[in-house]
Amino acid sequence: MPELPEITVLARQMVKELVGQTFTSIEVLQPKCLNISKEAFVEALSGALLLDVTHRGKWLFAETTQGWLLLNLGMGGEILLATRDTLPEKYRLVFDFDDGTCLVINFWWFGYAHYVGRGELGNHAATAKLGPNALDVTADDLRAMLSGRRGRIKSFLLDQSKLAGIGNAYIHDILFLAKLHPLRTVDTLAEAKTDALAKAIHDGLQPSIDKNGAFYEVDLYGQKGGFTMDDILIGYKEGKPCPICGTLIEKIKTGSTSSFICPRCQPLNKEGG
Ligand SMILES: [Zn+2]
Numbered sequence: 001m002p003e004l005p006e007i008t009v010l011a012r013q014m015v016k017e018l019v020g021q022t023f024t025s026i027e028v029l030q031p032k033c034l035n036i037s038k039e040a041f042v043e044a045l046s047g048a049l050l051l052d053v054t055h056r057g058k059w060l061f062a063e064t065t066q067g068w069l070l071l072n073l074g075m076g077g078e079i080l081l082a083t084r085d086t087l088p089e090k091y092r093l094v095f096d097f098d099d100g101t102c103l104v105i106n107f108w109w110f111g112y113a114h115y116v117g118r119g120e121l122g123n124h125a126a127t128a129k130l131g132p133n134a135l136d137v138t139a140d141d142l143r144a145m146l147s148g149r150r151g152r153i154k155s156f157l158l159d160q161s162k163l164a165g166i167g168n169a170y171i172h173d174i175l176f177l178a179k180l181h182p183l184r185t186v187d188t189l190a191e192a193k194t195d196a197l198a199k200a201i202h203d204g205l206q207p208s209i210d211k212n213g214a215f216y217e218v219d220l221y222g223q224k225g226g227f228t229m230d231d232i233l234i235g236y237k238e239g240k241p242c243p244i245c246g247t248l249i250e251k252i253k254t255g256s257t258s259s260f261i262c263p264r265c266q267p268l269n270k271e272g273g
Helices: 004-018 038-045 139-146 153-158 171-177 191-210
Strands: 023-028 050-056 059-064 067-072 077-083 093-097 101-107 112-116 250-254 257-261
Touching: 004 050, 004 059, 004 077, 004 101, 004 191, 023 038, 038 067, 038 112, 139 191, 153 171, 171 191, 171 257
Parallel strands: none
Antiparallel strands: 023 093, 050 059, 059 067, 067 112, 077 101, 093 101, 250 257
């Protein structure tokens, strides 16, 4: 499932390739992924000029002269640049542009392609409740967000309404870089620890953006990301030595999910702040 690094890469590539182009036609093979009828969706966006593409969390926001196209790959999928002669075998939506290129979308299971009118973004429930992009949050912001809160730090980091964009791929290394046990409660974090966490969020996400995202996802050109298991510090590496202290990485149960930790670098007590 793409997370903030992969979505950031896609947004940038869509800006580069598609901004300034006009939607000429739209083919919808999976109307259930839309928030309005297929006919209304096609009519709303046909003839629209693409102005910009941004992202928040796992959503892409394509701004046009006729409103917004919001895309979310759900459990996974591809957003590819193609032409009518080079369409992939499987797809759910095709947006044709005036220069002959197409934006082709495939959802592995289920995703979303929503239309929102100009000035109505605040009424789109799924994106209106998203917190700021995790990479845009400063140490001061994070301290303010955590102040007076309770609950586990892992749950906070994965809560898209608090910070948008962190999921199961990057959470383990972010907590490791901050030397935080996933079950630490937020109210036990000293200020220095919160600062370390802000840095860890950056250091856990930016290297993947710099390498065009994770190796198991593809970008707009169908190229796999360059961020590989060699770049991952401890996530999904149980039984391997911790890159800092050599202790074997453990996979532990944390509520309904699993976590990967170095038991020595990430003690559950307040050791180290
Ligand atoms: Zn360690």
